[in-house]
Amino acid sequence: QLTLKESGPTLVKxxxxxxLTCTFSGFSLTTSGVGVGWIRQPPGKALEWLxxxxxxxxxxxxxxxxxxxxxxxDTSKNQVFLTMTNMDPVDTATYYCARGLYSVSGLxxxxxxxxxxxxxxxxx
Amino acid sequence: xxxxTQPPSVSVSxxxxxxxxxSGDALPKKFAYWxxxxxxxxxxxVIYDDSKRPYGIPERISGSSSGTMATLIISGxxxxxxxxxxCSSTDNSGDHEVFGGGTKLTVL
Numbered sequence: 001q002l003t004l005k006e007s008g009p010t011l012v013k014x015x016x017x018x019x020l021t022c023t024f025s026g027f028s029l030t031t032s033g034v035g036v037g038w039i040r041q042p043p044g045k046a047l048e049w050l051x052x053x054x055x056x057x058x059x060x061x062x063x064x065x066x067x068x069x070x071x072x073x074d075t076s077k078n079q080v081f082l083t084m085t086n087m088d089p090v091d092t093a094t095y096y097c098a099r100g101l102y103s104v105s106g107l108x109x110x111x112x113x114x115x116x117x118x119x120x121x122x123x124x
Numbered sequence: 125x126x127x128x129t130q131p132p133s134v135s136v137s138x139x140x141x142x143x144x145x146x147s148g149d150a151l152p153k154k155f156a157y158w159x160x161x162x163x164x165x166x167x168x169x170v171i172y173d174d175s176k177r178p179y180g181i182p183e184r185i186s187g188s189s190s191g192t193m194a195t196l197i198i199s200g201x202x203x204x205x206x207x208x209x210x211c212s213s214t215d216n217s218g219d220h221e222v223f224g225g226g227t228k229l230t231v232l
Contacts, residue, residue, distance in 0.1 A: 049220075049223055107154050107173075108154050111159075
């Protein structure tokens with residue numbers, strides 16, 4: 001059974017750094033073509049892709065948030081971490097991690113399994 | 125930055141065909157993916173690689189792509205298909221994923 005679960009603080013203060021952990025099971029992040037992505041969704045708003053880390057340590061970031069994001073992994077513990085600096089109230093959202101798969105032709109990446117999400121509120 | 129454009133809402137009666145569009149400049153060269161999100165739940169992929177259906181997704185849900193537009197088609201829409209639908213794809217550089225703004229499908 002393939003699962004992912006996000007964990008981390010539910011409340012952070014403005015200017016603080018957020019660190020979220022995605023703990024997964026049922027797949028390996030050493031398998032070619034596999035990655036773990038982070039996606040967020042402010043209350044009542046659309047999904048927003050944040051970051052991806054792949055089996056080969058390559059990573060990608062949203063251009064608009066690139067300077068604030070870092071994604072890392074601990075393959076031995078089946079965990080992926082997302083760090084977001086300088087948090088602001090507009091960053092209040094449900095944060096999801098999801099397994100990313102390269103399409104066979106390499107023409108895209110899609111997310112086939114998602115965690116339940118964790119709501120992070122930014123407030124003083 | 126790259127954008128995918130979807131209509132905010134689509135409404136159909138039960139049994140009708142719903143079509144949700146997604147436009148983006150890179151779609152001629154990149155795949156489109158579609159996610160269904162029901163209220164309070166995590167998204168579920170319903171179409172990948174423009175038109176492929178994951179196991180367990182009903183056959184009435186299909187996808188197509190032509191030029192700069194991808195389309196999600198729900199034939200014989202049912203009340204249980206009511207949800208927000210998001211398209212996603214990759215920009216021309218291949219380095220950045222993006223989601224569309226989402227389309228609320230109402231079936232009533």
